[in-house]
Amino acid sequence: MAALRSRLHRSLLRFQLNLAACRDGRWLRSFRKYEGTNLIHTTSIFVPSASFMHIPIYHQPSSCLQVRVFNSSSIKDEIHSTTKPREIIDPHRLVEEQISSLTLQIKQELQGASQELYKLVEYYFDGQGKLFRPMVVLLMSQACNQHHDFSQSLITEDQNKIAMISEMIHTASLIHDDVIDAADTRRGKTSINMVWGQRMSILAGDYVISIASMLLARIRNDQIVIILSQVIEDLVRGEFMQLGSKEDESERFTHYLRKTFKKTASLLANSCQAVSILANCPEEVTEIAYQYGKNIGIAFQLIDDLLDFTSCDLILGKPTAADLKLGLATAPVLFAAQDYPELNSLIMRRFSLDGDVETARHLVAKSDGVEETRYLANQHGREAIKQIKLLKQSESQQALINLINTVLTRKK
C-alpha cells in the first residue's frame, strides 16, 4: 500500500512536471510520440468540424489541468457552473418515460418474426442492458428541441425511433461480436451463441439490423438514412481494424483511436446528429450534437478499456483483462509500452504466447498507463461538455453534462 502511494506520488510529480512543460508550449510527455497525429483530430477526418479543428486540446491553460488528472470527479466544477451550483439533475429522470417503454417498443417491432426466431432476437432485449445509447439520444433530442424553440421539449416520435434504432444496431453488433470473440456470457447470462449456436445467432443479428433499417426508412428522411447507415459501415470497418495491429508504433495509437471512434463513438455521434436534424436545428447545432456524441463515445470506450485492467473479476479477484486475452492492445497497454518497450513485441504477437497476458497486465500496473488513459478520457469528457454548453441552457443540457461525469466515474 505504502509502495503504491509513493509510486502514485512519483507519477503525480512527474505529471506536474509535464504540465509545467506544457506551460512552456511543449507537449505532454506521454503524447510526444503522437505529435503530428494529434490524438483527437484523427477521428475528425470523417466529418471535418471547423469549430473543432483548431482547438489545441493539450495546450489548454495549465490552470485547468493541474492535478485533476488523477481525480475522476475533477470536472465537477465545470459540470455545475451552468446552473445553480448544487442542483443535481438525474439524467434518467428526464427521459424515464421513454426509456422505460423503449425495450417493449423494440420488441413490438420484432413481432413479425416466427416463434423460434423471436426467441433469439428478443434474447438481449431483456431490460438488463444499461440503455446508455438511447438515453444520450433522448436527452440530446430534448436539448436540441429546446435549443430550437424553448417551449418545445417534447421528444418527437421520429426522435424516439432513432433512440430505438441506436439500441437495435448496438445489440445486433453485440450479437455478432459475441460470436467473433467466442464470448460465453453477456450481462450476467449465457451468451446467445452458447444457447443457440453460432449460426442462428449471426442470422438473428442480421434480422435485428433488417428491422432497424426498415424502421429507419419509415422516418422518410433521406439524410437521416444516410447518417445512420454510415454507423453500420463504421461498426464493420472498426471490427476489421481490430483484426490487425499496426507494425509502426507511432501509428498504433492513431489506429486504436480510429477504431474506437468507429466501433463505439460513431453510433453516438451520428444518432445525436440525426435527432438534432429532426429537431430542425441549423448545421452549427447538428455539428455540436455530433461532437458531443463523438466525445462521450470515445470517453466511454476509454473508461471501458481502463476498467478491463482495474475492475476485479468477482471469482478470481484479479483484473479481468478480457481484451488482452482476445489479443487486443487498448490505451492502457499502448501507454505502458512507452515506459516498457518490451511490450511492443507482445502487442505485435497479440499476447498469444503463454504468460504474455500476465506480463502485459503486470507492466500496465507498473506503468502510468491506467492514469494516462483516464486523463485522455477526461479530455474527451471536457470537450463534450464544452460542446454541449454551446446550446441554450436547459435541464436536458445539464443532464447531458452530468452524464459525462457518470461515464467518467463509473466503476463497471
Next chain:
Amino acid sequence: MRMSLIRNIHRLKKFQCHRVSCRTLFGFSRPDDWNKAVTDAEKVVGYPTSFMSLRCLLSDELSNVAIHMRKLVGTKHPLLKTARGLVYDGTHNLQTRGLIVLLISKTAGLSQNNFHQQQDVIEGILPSQRSLAEIAEMIYTANLIHKGVVNLSDIQPSDGSVHDMELGNKMAVLTGDFLLANASTGLAQLHNTKVVETISSCIGDHVSAEFTGLQDKNGRPYLPDNVTFNDWLNQTFLSSGSLLSKSCLAAVELAGHGLEEQTSAFEFGKNMALAQQLSEDLKPFLKPEDNLEQLTITSAPVIKYIASSYNKHPISLFNIYSQKKILEVIKDSSILSESKTLCNEYGEKAINSLSKFKNCQAKNALIKIVKAVVDV
C-alpha cells in the same frame, strides 16, 4: 466520372474473360440455351452486372480476409466453397439476379413525368438502378456467407480443427457484415426511403427462411411431420423470391413508375424465383446421372409427393432415406410430371406479368431467360 466508368468497364471485361475461362477450365456445365440467354441478355443491358465482386474484392477489408482464408484450405468450412463460387461464378447463379434487375429496368423504361433527367442514363438504365442490381447481389451473397457460419459444438473431426473452424466463422461473419454494410450505405445513396424499406425487408426474409421448420439448426434440410406444399412455397419465397421480386419492384419504382408497374415487376420476380427453384429441385430427379447428390428432402417433388395420396411411407422415414431410395420412391408416381407442369405455369405467369410493358429487346431477353429456366 465517365473516364472512370470506361476504366471500370475495361476492368470488368478482363474480369469477365477470366471468369469464363475459369468456368471452362473447371468444367462447369450449364445447358447451352441458358448460357446463350444470359450472354445475350448481358449485351442488352450494356455491360455486365456484378460490380460488387470487383469493388468489394478489391477492398482492403476483403483482401485481409483472403489472407486469413488461406489458413482454411484443407478444412470443410463452407466459406471456402462460397468464396470459390463468388470468383468462378459456378453454381450460385450469382450474376443473374442483378442481370434480371437491369433487364426489368430497361423493359419498364423511364416514366414520363420525371426527375431523373439529370442522371446519366446508359442503355436505358439509370445509375441508381445499376446500384440496386449490385446491392441485390451483395445482400444475396451476404446471406449465403452468413448461412455458412457453422455451430462449433456440432463440428466433426473431419471438418477441421475447432480453431480453424472458429477462424472460418470469424471471417464469414465479417465478410457478410461487410457486404451488408456496403448494401446499407448503397441503399441510402439511392435517396428513396421506400426502396430502402423494401430492400431492407429482404434481409429479414432471408433470415426467416432459416426458421421455417424445413431445416435443422445447422441448416440441413429437415421434414416436419405436418409438412405441406405451402411450406415449400413459403420457404422459396423467403429464401429467393423475396429478394428477386422486391428488387424488381424497387427498380421500377426508381424509374418513377406507379403501383401498377410495380406490381407487375413484383409478380415477375416472384414467379421467376418459384420457377427457378422448382426447376433446380427437379434436376436430380430428371437427370439423376449428373445431379443425384443435389437431391434434398425439402425439394418440391418430395414435399408434393408426401402431401399427395401416392405416399405410403411415414414422413419421418424420408429424413433417413438415401437419395437413391427417395428417387426410386418418387420416380414412378406422376409427381414429376405434375411438378414440371407447375414449373411451366410459374414460367408462364412470369412472362404474362410482363404484358403491361411494351415489347423490346430487354423484354425478349427476360422471356428467353424464363424459357431457359423452365426447360428441364
